Each structure stands twice: as structure tokens, then as C-alpha cells.
Amino acid sequence: MEDRQVTVLLEQAEVQRRLGNHRSATELVQRALTVDPDHAQAHAALAFTLLGARRLPGAVIEMRTALGLDANDPYIHHVAAQVLAAERKLDDAWAHCLIALEGPVVAPGAYVLGARIRTLQGDRARAKELLLEALALEPAHTDALTRLARLSLDAGDREEAARLVALALESDPADREAHVVAGYIDLSSGDAAGAEQHARFVLGQSAMDEDGLALWTAIQARKSWLLGMWWRWNAWMSRGGERRRIARLIGMFVLARIAIIITDELGYDGASRALTLGWLGFCAYSWFAPELFRRMLARELGTVRLDPDF
Amino acid sequence: MTYQIADEPVETSLRAYVVRPSVPLLASMVAGAWLSWPWFAFNAIAMGSPTRRKEIALCIAAFVGTGLLGTLVIELARAGVLPAGAPLRLALLGIVTFKLAMTYYISMVQERTFHVYEYYGGPVRAAGRLLAAGYWLHGLVVGLSDDPLWVIIVAGGITGGVTGKL
Numbered sequence: 001m002e003d004r005q006v007t008v009l010l011e012q013a014e015v016q017r018r019l020g021n022h023r024s025a026t027e028l029v030q031r032a033l034t035v036d037p038d039h040a041q042a043h044a045a046l047a048f049t050l051l052g053a054r055r056l057p058g059a060v061i062e063m064r065t066a067l068g069l070d071a072n073d074p075y076i077h078h079v080a081a082q083v084l085a086a087e088r089k090l091d092d093a094w095a096h097c098l099i100a101l102e103g104p105v106v107a108p109g110a111y112v113l114g115a116r117i118r119t120l121q122g123d124r125a126r127a128k129e130l131l132l133e134a135l136a137l138e139p140a141h142t143d144a145l146t147r148l149a150r151l152s153l154d155a156g157d158r159e160e161a162a163r164l165v166a167l168a169l170e171s172d173p174a175d176r177e178a179h180v181v182a183g184y185i186d187l188s189s190g191d192a193a194g195a196e197q198h199a200r201f202v203l204g205q206s207a208m209d210e211d212g213l214a215l216w217t218a219i220q221a222r223k224s225w226l227l228g229m230w231w232r233w234n235a236w237m238s239r240g241g242e243r244r245r246i247a248r249l250i251g252m253f254v255l256a257r258i259a260i261i262i263t264d265e266l267g268y269d270g271a272s273r274a275l276t277l278g279w280l281g282f283c284a285y286s287w288f289a290p291e292l293f294r295r296m297l298a299r300e301l302g303t304v305r306l307d308p309d310f
Numbered sequence: 311m312t313y314q315i316a317d318e319p320v321e322t323s324l325r326a327y328v329v330r331p332s333v334p335l336l337a338s339m340v341a342g343a344w345l346s347w348p349w350f351a352f353n354a355i356a357m358g359s360p361t362r363r364k365e366i367a368l369c370i371a372a373f374v375g376t377g378l379l380g381t382l383v384i385e386l387a388r389a390g391v392l393p394a395g396a397p398l399r400l401a402l403l404g405i406v407t408f409k410l411a412m413t414y415y416i417s418m419v420q421e422r423t424f425h426v427y428e429y430y431g432g433p434v435r436a437a438g439r440l441l442a443a444g445y446w447l448h449g450l451v452v453g454l455s456d457d458p459l460w461v462i463i464v465a466g467g468i469t470g471g472v473t474g475k476l
Contacts, residue, residue: 022427026315030312030313033313034312034313037313046315050317057316057361057422058317058426062315062316062340114315243418246411246414246418250414253407254407257403258400258403260347261396261403262396
């Protein structure tokens with residue numbers, strides 16, 4: 001009875017997770033774990049859900065709990081690989097992915113996950129093999145087609161990339177990543193207007209989408225060198241997570257201060273004053289820049305409603 | 311009793327006093343570490359942060375680390391190893407960088423819990439008045455002692471006044 005209840009709750013949670021309702025999904029898995037706190041798959045499902053809600057520390061703890069309860073379940077290893085890949089612990093992620101791939105029934109998603117990890121590790125050849133294996137199981141797998149298109153584009157085969165991404169969009173016309181890749185394909189063939197349409201679609205779904213913003217930046221850079229530089233700067237500043245952003249800001253602060261101290265000590269008072277004023281100007285700019293960037297993006301996207309957290 | 315997720319904050323009686331982690335971060339710039347780091351520690355407790363021990367330990371480490379680095383620089387300066395001018399100023403810049411890095415790191419750790427706290431509808435207090443009070447009080451706090459180590463520890467940024475005292 002208890003098992004049946006947990007299974008139903010986990011199935012409902014999975015539906016909510018696929019719909020992007022991470023909060024409902026989390027609550028459902030929490031209810032399942034209230035019924036059975038030692039249910040390994042429920043802990044893994046919770047890790048997966050928390051990962052979707054960008055709650056990585058919680059996802060890591062739940063993933064470890066799931067592995068501690070059952071180290072032989074391929075699904076749990078699949079989730080562990082997802083969480084570790086998000087943590088950028090790629091070697092560990094790959095080790096878990098291999099175990100997941102050795103399971104009795106392997107879903108195409110497991111091959112796609114493996115391909116994602118191998119791509120991040122720089123092994124594109126293996127990534128391509130894994131994607132082809134996923135497509136052998138499910139020829140219209142959107143994610144596999146999109147990733148293969150991306151690999152083809154990176155390898156310079158634009159025609160093959162366009163063919164694959166067309167298949168991906170045929171399979172799922174609303175797929176975000178497929179639109180991003182389609183945008184880059186358009187851009188590489190000089191069709192900025194076509195690329196812009198894809199970028200608008202992606203940013204319309206989520207204005208905080210990093211890939212969408214990167215594509216938008218590339219399009220702006222094509223239109224105007226100066227504006228492109230500004231967009232590139234903003235994209236660079238917001239890339240790579242909180243830790244890297246802070247490290248960049250502190251690095252800039254230290255460099256500016258060293259330059260000020262050295263010019264001051266060498267007697268170049270004018271240069272030192274100019275650097276100090278420049279730094280103060282940058283500090284002031286950094287206060288209103290996010291708002292300026294948000295407004296500019298909102299204006300560029302026209303009808304798109306931005307996330308209040310943006 | 312619902313299953314408690316490890317990253318969820320626990321209920322406390324001080325929730326009404328929780329502020330955004332960006333507020334103590336701003337306090338480090340407008341008032342100084344004397345207000346910022348204790349405020350981070352209090353915020354962690356008020357929020358019921360599951361990582362509050364880590365956050366409090368980081369605040370203590372920030373004070374202790376600054377004290378140790380400050381003592382080292384002061385002793386080297388007094389022994390003549392660090393001559394006045396660029397070498398001393400660069401050494402003091404190292405301490406400022408350490409303080410800044412610690413403050414941002416504590417803020418980043420607290421931000422993770424705050425994200426979950428806010429997600430579950432936890433109340434958040436505006437703290438403009440307290441920040442303003444901190445700004446007006448920082449001169450008084452820094453002036454409590456003439457010891458350069460005191461200034462190095464409590465100040466937000468190191469002013470030229472410190473080099474003059476060494």
C-alpha cells in the first residue's frame with residue numbers, strides 16, 4: 001500500500017517536473033518521502049527536481065542520500081551524473097553515466113547525457129557516437145538531434161547541422177536549444193534576421209536564458225561593432241556563475257588599485273587621478289548597469305515580459 | 311510532519327529581521343566590516359539557514375584572518391621590511407582584497423539559502439535606515455582606537471590614515 005502511494009506520488013511529480021512546475025514536483029516528492037523516508041528513487045527524484053529548480057546544494061545532498069541507499073540502481077546513477085555534471089565534476093559524472101549506460105534498459109536520454117558530459121570534457125568524437133546511439137533508439141529524439149546539429153556546426157558542416165536542426169524542430173517546434181542552434185546556423189550563413197527570430201523565441205520563454213542571451217549578443221555584434229562590444233561585455237560579465245563573476249569583479253578592483261598606487265608613487269598625479277575617477281565611474285555604472293541592460297533587452301525584445309528577478 | 315529537504319531553512323522566531331544578503335554586503339562598503347560580518351552571522355541565524363554554522367565560521371575566519379594579516383603587515387612595516395610608499399600600500403591592498411573576497415563569499419553562501427527562503431515566502435525586511443545609521447556611525451567606530459590594527463579590521467576600505475599611523 002505504502003509502495004503504491006509512493007509510486008503514484010513520484011509519477012505525479014515527474015509529470016509536474018516535465019511541465020516545469022518544480023515547486024509542485026518538489027512538494028509531491030516531499031510527500032512521497034514523508035511516507036517512506038528511505039525510498040532511494042524518491043531521493044533521486046528529489047535531487048533531479050531540485051536541480052531543475054537550480055537548488056544545487058540540496059540536489060547534491062539528496063543525490064548522495066539516494067546513492068547511499070541503493071548504489072545499484074541505474075536511474076540513481078543517471079541522476080548522480082546529472083547533478084555532478086551541473087557541479088562541473090565531469091570525471092565523476094562520466095563514471096556514474098557509464099554505470100547508468102550499463103543498465104538492462106537504457107533510455108536515449110542516458111546517451112544524450114553521456115554526450116553532454118563528453119562534449120564538456122572535449123571528447124566530441126565519443127559524444128557523436130553516443131548521440132547516434134540515442135538516435136538509433138529514437139530517431140526523432142529532439143535533444144539528440146539538436147546536440148548532433150551543434151556538433152556538426154562546430155565541425156563546420158553547416159548543411160548537415162541545418163538538416164538535423166530542422167528535424168529537431170519538426171519533432172518539437174518549441175524546443176529552446178533547437179532554436180538556439182538554428183539561430184547560430186542562420187547567423188553563420190549571414191541571415192541575422194532569421195537568427196533574431198530564433199533568439200526572440202528563446203528569450204521570450206525565459207529572458208534569463210544564458211544561451212539565448214549569448215545568441216542575441218552575437219546578433220547585436222553583427223549589427224553594430226560598438227553595441228556588439230557592450231552586449232559582449234555584459235554577456236561576459238554574467239557568464240560562468242556567481243563565483244566567477246565575483247572573482248572577475250575582485251580582479252578588476254585589484255588591477256585598478258595597483259595601477260592607481262603605481263602611477264601615484266611614480267609621480268604621475270594626473271594619470272592616478274584619471275584612473276581613480278575612471279574606477280569611481282565604473283563603480284557608479286555597475287550600480288545602474290543591470291537596470292540599463294534589463295531595459296535595453298526589454299526594448300529590443302518588444303513584447304517579451306521579463307522575469308521580475310532578471 | 312513533512313520530509314525536510316536539506317537546503318530548506320528552518321523556522322525561527324527572528325524571521326521578521328531577515329534582510330537580503332546584499333544588504334550586509336553593501337554595509338561592508340558604506341559602514342565597514344564591524345557592521346557587515348556580524349550582520350551576516352545574525353542573518354544566517356534569523357533565516358534558520360541550514361549552512362548557518364558555515365556562515366558564522368566564515369565571519370569569524372574573516373575577522374581572525376584580517377587580524378592576522380593586519381598584524382603581519384604592521385610588524386613588517388615597523389621592522390622596516392615593508393618600506394612606506396608602494397610596497398606598504400600594496401600590502402594593505404592585499405588585506406582589502408582578502409576582506410572583499412571573504413565578504414562576497416559569505417554573501418554568496420547566504421544567497422543560496424536566501425533564494426530558498428524567499429521561494430517559500432519568508433518575510434524580508436528593508437534595512438535602509440540601519441544602513442544609513444551604519445554609515446553615520448562608521449567614523450565613530452573607526453575612531454574608537456588609534457591602533458592601526460583596529461582600523462584595518464573594522465574599516466570598509468583602508469584609507470591613507472592607516473599608512474600614516476605606521
